[in-house]
Amino acid sequence: MSTPSRAAASVAAEARWFIRRACAGDFPALAGLWRRSVEATHDFLLPGDLERIGAEVATVYLPGLGEVWLAEEGGRPAGFLGCDGPHVEMLFVKPELFGRGVGGALLRHARNRHGALRLEVNEQNARALAFYQRQGFVITGRSALDSAGRPYPLLHLAWRA
Template identity: 55%
Template sequence: MTIRSRIPADNSALVEIWLRSVRATHTFLREQDIEDLYPQVRDLYLPAVEVWVCESAEGLIAGFIGMHEAQVEMLFVDPEQFGRGVGTSLLDHVRQKHASLTVDVNEQNPRAHEFYRRYGFKDVGRSATDSAGRPFPLVHMAWQS
């Protein structure tokens, strides 16, 4: 696996990985919720963050992480790559740049919550809604070296 900075040509593949990953993991979302979020992710959220891309040995994008300073804003892995160390490699990469990291995880996504716990993140708070005020509770987590 190789990790590199995003280039503009990556964006369509990244948003498709987001889509496949969300459909596989965010079972609390309705399909309409996902369809409503898609253009926001493509046009607003993805362009607003520093993105690191993980490529497989075959040169295919396996996943990506979006950062705003030390906050993990998004971490998505192609479902075909689940369990192969992509998410861990991406976190390892950004950890080299920051002495501490934070992330907000959907409480209704226990797989992601457990992934961050195994990595060493600790729960530090909770919000009853997501950042847009929707009824999707968030667990606030922090990692420190």
């Protein structure tokens, strides 16, 4: 018996997620998803910073983005991607769905809309960096501070076609 090709498996995984544009009514649930994802991946954040950032996800960060795309499984949020044109500002997935294709499906959706993408990832988030590199991103630079001037170094990445 033959096994499905990698491409066929990818198509099957992608069909699992329904991707739609998020609306303001989705933002509270996405903020909760953000929190769970960050708690699972950003152990380097100071508790005060986690609280400050988390308090503004639904009210400042998500509404300020050009586009927010929501991946759903069975009508429930599985992950989301926020971007301004080709710049991915945030990509978060429910921790129990890490490695299941949600993030890749969202990136492909954004790439289909905007072409070559770019983004930043926290240098301390080795899991996310490895994910982006598997998706075809390469490091193009580094900043010692995050965009708010906090001591969380960022790696700048660009998708190579």
